Amino acid sequence: MRQICLLLLIVTGCTASSERERTIQDDMGRTVSLPSRIDRIVPLAPSITELLFASGAGSKVVGVSAYDDFPTEVDALPEYSVLPMDFEAIVALDVDMAFASEQVNNPKNADTFAAVGIPVYFVAVNTLEDITRAIRDLGDLLGTSEAAQGRAMQLEDSLAQLAALTANLPEKPEVLFLIETATLYAFGQGSYIHHMIDLAGGTSITRTQSTRFPVLTDEFVLSENPDVIVGSFGVEFEMSELLSYHPTWDILSAVVSEQIHGFDSDYYLRPGPRLVEGAWQLAGVLHPDAMTGP
Amino acid sequence: MNRWTVGLLALALVSVIFSVSIGREVSFPEALSVLRYHAVFGYGTIPDPIADRIVWQLRLPRALLALIVGGGLGIIGAAMQTLVRNPLAEPYILGISSGATAGASLFYLGFLPPLISKALTMPIAAFAGGLCAILIVYSVAGSRGHLSVARLLLAGVAVASLMGALASFITLSSPDPDKLRSVLFWLLGSLHLATWNVLIWPAIAVSIGLAVLLALARPLDGMLTGDESAHSLGVPVESVKRILIVLASLVTGSIVAASGAIGFVGLIVPHAVRSFTGVTHRKVLPASFIVGAIFLLWADLAARALLPGAQLPVGIVTALCGVPFFLILLRRNRQGFG
Numbered sequence: 124m125r126q127i128c129l130l131l132l133i134v135t136g137c138t139a140s141s142e143r144e145r146t147i148q149d150d151m152g153r154t155v156s157l158p159s160r161i162d163r164i165v166p167l168a169p170s171i172t173e174l175l176f177a178s179g180a181g182s183k184v185v186g187v188s189a190y191d192d193f194p195t196e197v198d199a200l201p202e203y204s205v206l207p208m209d210f211e212a213i214v215a216l217d218v219d220m221a222f223a224s225e226q227v228n229n230p231k232n233a234d235t236f237a238a239v240g241i242p243v244y245f246v247a248v249n250t251l252e253d254i255t256r257a258i259r260d261l262g263d264l265l266g267t268s269e270a271a272q273g274r275a276m277q278l279e280d281s282l283a284q285l286a287a288l289t290a291n292l293p294e295k296p297e298v299l300f301l302i303e304t305a306t307l308y309a310f311g312q313g314s315y316i317h318h319m320i321d322l323a324g325g326t327s328i329t330r331t332q333s334t335r336f337p338v339l340t341d342e343f344v345l346s347e348n349p350d351v352i353v354g355s356f357g358v359e360f361e362m363s364e365l366l367s368y369h370p371t372w373d374i375l376s377a378v379v380s381e382q383i384h385g386f387d388s389d390y391y392l393r394p395g396p397r398l399v400e401g402a403w404q405l406a407g408v409l410h411p412d413a414m415t416g417p
Numbered sequence: 418m419n420r421w422t423v424g425l426l427a428l429a430l431v432s433v434i435f436s437v438s439i440g441r442e443v444s445f446p447e448a449l450s451v452l453r454y455h456a457v458f459g460y461g462t463i464p465d466p467i468a469d470r471i472v473w474q475l476r477l478p479r480a481l482l483a484l485i486v487g488g489g490l491g492i493i494g495a496a497m498q499t500l501v502r503n504p505l506a507e508p509y510i511l512g513i514s515s516g517a518t519a520g521a522s523l524f525y526l527g528f529l530p531p532l533i534s535k536a537l538t539m540p541i542a543a544f545a546g547g548l549c550a551i552l553i554v555y556s557v558a559g560s561r562g563h564l565s566v567a568r569l570l571l572a573g574v575a576v577a578s579l580m581g582a583l584a585s586f587i588t589l590s591s592p593d594p595d596k597l598r599s600v601l602f603w604l605l606g607s608l609h610l611a612t613w614n615v616l617i618w619p620a621i622a623v624s625i626g627l628a629v630l631l632a633l634a635r636p637l638d639g640m641l642t643g644d645e646s647a648h649s650l651g652v653p654v655e656s657v658k659r660i661l662i663v664l665a666s667l668v669t670g671s672i673v674a675a676s677g678a679i680g681f682v683g684l685i686v687p688h689a690v691r692s693f694t695g696v697t698h699r700k701v702l703p704a705s706f707i708v709g710a711i712f713l714l715w716a717d718l719a720a721r722a723l724l725p726g727a728q729l730p731v732g733i734v735t736a737l738c739g740v741p742f743f744l745i746l747l748r749r750n751r752q753g754f755g
Contacts, residue, residue, distance in 0.1 A: 311727075337727035340609065342471050346442035370612070371470040 147264065150247035150257070151225055153233070158219045158242065161265055165213055167205050167232075168224035171246055172197060173395035174254070175222060177278075178261040179270025186216045193389065193397070208232050214239050222246060222261070226394065248394035251318050251402075255279055258396070278399050282322060285402055288413055289324035296350035296409055298325035299377070302392065304356055305368045307339035316391065319398060323405035324413070325351065341369050348375055351382040351409060355392050360385025384408045425707040429484065432714050436483075437476040439718065441725055443468045452477075474612065482611040482619065482675060483717045483731075484710040487682055489623035489672050491709025492630055493665050494683030495690070495701050499637050500661045501566050507684040508669045511573045511662070512550035514678035515580035517670065520546020522587045522600050540615070540674035547670040550576050555662060564658045566644075606679030606732030608717050615675050622671040626664050627706055633657060634698040641696060679732045682709055685743040692746060712739065 145157040163185045166172040172191050175184055187197045188205040203212035205228070213221065213236075221236055225247035233243040244264070246257050255275040262271020298320045302308035310316040311332035320327040328347045329337065352365070352375075362383045366372060377383055390401030407414050438448035451464040451472040464472075493508040501510070509515075523529055524542030537545075554576050558569035588600055630637070639652040648654050686709040687701060694700040713731070716738060720729040 307728075332727060334724065334727060337724065339726060340475075340721075340728055342440065342442075342475050343726035345467050345471050345475070348467060371474045374466050374470065 147244075149245045150260075151230065151245040153230075153245060155242050155244050157264075161219045163216065163218045164220050164222060164265070165203075165216060165218050166191075166222050167208070167243075168227040169193070169389075170227070170248065170393040170395040171222045171224050173393065173397060174246060174248075174257050174261060175265075177271070177274045177396040178258045178265065179267035179274065180261060180265040183265060185218060186213070208235075210235055210239070213241070220244065224248075224394075248315070249313065250315050251282065251322075251398060253315075254394070254396055254398060274396070278396055281399050282402070285322050285406060289322060289406060289410060292324045292410060292413060295324060295326050296382075297328050297347065298405075298409065299328050299344060299347070299349040299352045300391070301339075301352065301354035301356075302336075302388075304354065304360075304365050307341075307344070307369075309337055309339050311335050311337045315394060315398065319391075319402040319405060322402045324410045325405070341371055344369070345371060345375065350376050350380075351384075352377045353384045353386065353405060353408065355388030355390075356385030358385060358387055382408075422703060422707070425704070425711070429707055429711050429714075432711055433477075433480045433484070436480040436714055436718055437472050440471075440476070440721065443471050448472045448476075478613050478616055479608050479611040479717070480714060482608050482616055483714040485616065485619045485623050486608070486672050486676050486679060487686075487713025488706040488710035489619065489626060489668050490679065490683035490713075491686040491690075491705035491707075492623075492627055492702050493668050494709075495687035495698070495705045496630055496637070496661050497665060497683070498687055499640055499698070500658060500665075501570055502641070502643070503570070504688065505684075506570075507681075508665060508672075509577070509678060509680075509683070510570065511554050511665060511669075512576035512580060513547040513666060513669045514673050515577040515584065516550025517543040517547035517673040518604055518678065519580040519584040519587070520544070520549070521674075522584045525600055526587055528587055540618075543674040544670045546580070547673060548666060550580050551662070551666045551670075562655060564655060564662075566658075604677055605730035606677040606735075607728065607730040608676050609728050610675065618671045619675045622668045626668040627702070629660065629664055630698070630702050633660065634702060637698040638696075677730070677732065679713070679735055681735045681739045681743075682713055685739050686712060689743065689746055692749075 146154050147157055149155050162183055164175070164180065164183045165186045166175055166184065167188065169188060169191045172184065172187050173193060175181060176194050176196070181194070181196060184197075184200065186201045186203055189202045190205070191197045191202070201212075201216065203209045203216075208228075218241055221241050221243045223233070223243050223245045225245050228245070230245070233245070236243045246261070248254055248257055255278055258271050258275045258278075259268070262268045262275075300310060300316050300320060302310075309329045309332065310327075311329060311334045313335070314330075317327040317330040328349050329339070332339075354360070356364070362378070362381065365383060366378065372378055386401070386404055390397050390404060403414075434449075434452070437452065438445045443451075447465070447468050450461055451469050454461050454464050454469075455473055490508050494506070497506040497508060497510060498504060500506070521539050521543040523546070524537055524539055529537070529542075554569065554572040557572040558565055584604075636647070636652040636657050639647040639650045640654065640657060642650070644654050687705045690701055690704045690708050694704050713735065716734040717731045719738065720731045720734045723729050723734070
């Protein structure tokens with residue numbers, strides 16, 4: 124191992140060993156040694172791309188995963204596969220550091236990156252507060268603290284504004300958030316989705332489910348009888364699609380009052396800055412009258 | 418009908434009533450009143466619509482599907498073990514489950530031309546996939562009117578690997594990663610798709626299977642002694658083999674189409690039954706049917722109870738609970754397992 128490192132140092136002509144190495148703890152508690160210069164970086168998941176751009180470090184991003192589509196700047200960047208990880212393509216981009224998602228990426232990948240001299244920093248976003256914290260952390264790490272601080276405060280203001288609008292509403296409808304229509308994947312205990320629904324003026328009925336991504340039964344939904352069903356079904360979703368998979372649901376309150384809505388999954392399934400927009404979209408269908416503000 | 422059979426049938430009935438009455442929200446008396454309302458044509462008070470949906474349209478079809486699938490896997494497992502005279506045999510040895518999985522993933526992940534996929538549903542695609550697999554196996558194993566059991570087994574294993582690889586390739590190269598999870602769920606075997614409509618085909622197929630196998634009970638006993646001695650006993654060996662393969666495809670195909678490939682039931686139930694009834698098919702087949710049915714029903718109850726409100730594929734539970742029990746049985750009865 125030492126020989127390989129030595130060889131790498133000779134080949135790349137790197138002088139890092141002479142400098143005092145900076146180290147930092149990432150969100151998974153791993154100690155990451157930082158390279159002396161961080162100019163070329165890659166995200167290993169779409170949510171991380173969005174966080175990097177939000178922290179003002181977008182200009183340092185030199186490639187994105189094949190799933191990336193936001194912000195529009197990423198369209199011009201080279202793509203690589205992250206599931207499974209295409210290490211060769213990333214090494215070929217001559218990157219200084221990679222940024223991974225605790226939810227998406229396998230921590231074992233970091234060992235392979237370490238072997239080729241690319242440190243990996245893991246970001247964990249489990250709550251809405253984590254989003255702005257991660258943006259600030261990334262800004263500090265990449266030397267764009269000011270831009271990161273600005274964007275984080277903007278997002279926090281937006282959330283506070285929404286919370287103020289929905290704080291004193293007389294009713295909080297019971298909401299079921301589904302990930303897809305056929306198999307009833309939902310968010311369980313500890314997910315940010317319940318906080319988003321809460322801010323939007325509703326109560327999530329899956330907030331006490333013991334697993335992280337439970338597969339609900341038709342029976343559970345019938346017995347909870349939610350007032351509203353929303354999901355990352357895409358914007359072209361129609362209610363009949365859900366009923367074709369779950370014919371017994373025709374008597375649910377949400378179905379009778381046609382309170383079933385599909386949204387673009389990116390605003391709910393990517394734990395990044397756009398969740399804030401997602402919360403506003405939710406509020407728009409839960410309390411359309413209260414949202415007629417500026 | 419001896420005492421054992423009556424006792425097992427009574428246990429099956431009690432298990433069904435228990436299964437539809439257990440769960441959060443709908444209370445036991447409420448569930449019973451829904452059952453009574455439907456069973457005696459509108460007798461008693463009209464039930465609460467939500468309780469009615471839960472008990473009559475979700476829990477009861479699911480319990481019945483568990484009985485049909487468990488029973489079907491039990492009898493086909495017993496028949497396959499006799500056909501190939503190998504204790505490792507089970508309903509899936511002929512590649513039907515892998516073929517069905519490949520068919521279902523091809524359909525579900527959108528790899529079929531739209532014209533074909535419009536005419537199909539996932540169960541039909543699964544059934545067609547299973548049929549493809551068995552046709553390949555059969556055409557390899559049979560030659561000049563003789564069906565080689567060794568070739569049947571080897572071709573079954575080979576085709577199962579081929580279909581498994583095909584299904585993995587399809588799922589991993591799928592453009593729609595969200596749907597992948599649905600396929601995985603189905604792959605592990607689950608009864609959550611049960612509705613009255615889903616029940617019909619497996620019910621018909623399993624009834625035909627049970628009736629034909631019971632009629633063949635004596636020839637099957639003869640086949641346990643080997644092809645040649647069975648032949649000398651007057652058993653039309655080759656015809657019986659063909660009938661068994663057709664039955665296995667029909668029953669297993671329709672079961673897998675409805676519930677995915679639920680493992681271990683077809684392997685362990687006939688063995689467990691034989692250690693009590695002996696090897697005669699007149700006793701093994703009905704007992705395998707009832708024991709398989711009750712076992713799967715209870716496994717599904719356990720799957721429902723482990724994660725309340727959420728689902729656990731029942732195939733996981735059949736392996737978790739069934740296999741240790743089977744190993745204990747295996748240790749206690751050293752003889753009688755081939």
